[in-house]
Amino acid sequence: MPAFVVLTLVFCGVLGARLLFLRRQSDYKNAAFYKVLYTPVGFQLAIFGRRLFGRWISERFCELSGLAYALTHAETLAAIRNNMAMLDPTRASKTHAIRNCITQGYNFLEFAELWLKKKGELHRMIGEQIGLEELQKARAQKKGCILVTGHLGFFELGGPLMAELGFPMVTLTLPEPSEALTQWRAEFRLRWGVRTLVVGGDAFSAVEITRELRAGTFVALLADRPFNEHTVPIPLPHGEILFSTAPVMVALLSGAPIIPVGLTLQADGKHRVEARPMITPQWLPEGREATLHHFTQKLAQELTPMFVKAPEQWHHFSDLAVSRP
Amino acid sequence: MDPTKEVSIELLKGLLFENTMIKVDPQSINEETILFGEEGIGLDSLDALQMIVAVEKRFGIEIKDPTMARDALQSLKVLRDWIQLRLLSSPAS
Numbered sequence: 001m002p003a004f005v006v007l008t009l010v011f012c013g014v015l016g017a018r019l020l021f022l023r024r025q026s027d028y029k030n031a032a033f034y035k036v037l038y039t040p041v042g043f044q045l046a047i048f049g050r051r052l053f054g055r056w057i058s059e060r061f062c063e064l065s066g067l068a069y070a071l072t073h074a075e076t077l078a079a080i081r082n083n084m085a086m087l088d089p090t091r092a093s094k095t096h097a098i099r100n101c102i103t104q105g106y107n108f109l110e111f112a113e114l115w116l117k118k119k120g121e122l123h124r125m126i127g128e129q130i131g132l133e134e135l136q137k138a139r140a141q142k143k144g145c146i147l148v149t150g151h152l153g154f155f156e157l158g159g160p161l162m163a164e165l166g167f168p169m170v171t172l173t174l175p176e177p178s179e180a181l182t183q184w185r186a187e188f189r190l191r192w193g194v195r196t197l198v199v200g201g202d203a204f205s206a207v208e209i210t211r212e213l214r215a216g217t218f219v220a221l222l223a224d225r226p227f228n229e230h231t232v233p234i235p236l237p238h239g240e241i242l243f244s245t246a247p248v249m250v251a252l253l254s255g256a257p258i259i260p261v262g263l264t265l266q267a268d269g270k271h272r273v274e275a276r277p278m279i280t281p282q283w284l285p286e287g288r289e290a291t292l293h294h295f296t297q298k299l300a301q302e303l304t305p306m307f308v309k310a311p312e313q314w315h316h317f318s319d320l321a322v323s324r325p
Numbered sequence: 326m327d328p329t330k331e332v333s334i335e336l337l338k339g340l341l342f343e344n345t346m347i348k349v350d351p352q353s354i355n356e357e358t359i360l361f362g363e364e365g366i367g368l369d370s371l372d373a374l375q376m377i378v379a380v381e382k383r384f385g386i387e388i389k390d391p392t393m394a395r396d397a398l399q400s401l402k403v404l405r406d407w408i409q410l411r412l413l414s415s416p417a418s
Contacts, residue, residue, distance in 0.1 A: 253374055
């Protein structure tokens with residue numbers, strides 16, 4: 001316990017210094033907080049801290065970190081509130097947005113928990129499981145499968161869980177801010193048998209996606225924060241954001257089905273897993289744009305209710321809105 | 326070589342415009358135009374994927390890995406030569 005008090009005091013000291021002497025920056029990716037923590041060292045510190053202090057203290061530290069981050073990043077907090085308001089305006093208060101930062105803090109802790117687990121122990125992190133028979137259906141088709149989710153909950157757990165259930169898994173990611181972090185996260189996933197395919201940096205890396213799918217692999221990717229111009233606007237209950245059309249395009253080109261999936265943290269600390277009904281995009285006579293639009297909206301319709309149920313676990317730290325009512 | 330699979334720059338240009346999200350004027354593309362990368366015409370990984378599948382469907386040639394894709398899709402001229410070489414060396418030719 002004294003160690004926790006010392007750590008808290010050091011943390012508060014650093015925070016105070018930051019508040020007094022440093023200028024705030026609008027883009028969270030330029031923030032010192034982000035640059036320091038979003039590195040292999042940041043993740044290793046989380047693992048070290050969890051191992052040293054145990055779960056309870058680590059949780060309190062995550063809460064403190066989330067709170068501190070929220071209180072020192074007014075613009076980011078406003079962006080989080082705006083995003084949450086598109087899902088449910090009654091759950092987009094400052095308190096809810098702070099909670100969003102705290103649950104993101106918990107995600108760091110869950111990385112550490114995952115690191116400390118051995119093979120066969122992963123089920124201890126899993127709570128309610130819904131619709132997993134869809135995954136078995138996709139496996140029986142032997143065309144691979146595209147698992148699509150959003151920045152919801154501790155989505156990183158999905159890959160290891162699938163691998164643990166015996167599905168061959170590849171996670172698609174964009175290059176991280178540093179090569180070292182890209183490598184570290186790839187090695188982290190590989191501990192669980194999940195391979196990483198880095199796309200976006202090289203136009204031809206995407207060739208591997210169709211090769212993996214044709215080999216029957218399950219490929220996981222995120223759709224709710226597109227990195228390029230392949231997007232369509234999709235409606236949320238109280239606004240509109242852009243969704244990537246990449247999953248639908250890859251499905252059309254490879255013949256693999258799409259399964260929308262989501263992971264959210266339950267009140268008991270376990271993770272709820274939900275797989276929605278399979279989507280099998282087909283070219284529509286109206287043409288390519290209409291096809292991409294139709295099936296991407298269909299995908300979004302499956303994912304959006306999961307976001308609405310847990311807005312404080314929908315982690316977007318920049319404003320996503322393309323329009324609001 | 327299978328005459329139904331004749332390869333011309335115009336045919337490949339057609340494939341490019343039908344299958345990718347290319348946003349440049351067709352007149353500005355010639356056989357030497359670099360398609361991808363920093364010196365290219367703004368095509369990205371999804372465009373590459375669409376072009377690869379289009380080539381597979383039209384010519385029955387599989388582009389198996391990123392290195393092969395990088396070699397084949399430099400420009401329309403390189404792509405034409407690459408496809409012709411494979412069609413000539415395939416058992417059906």
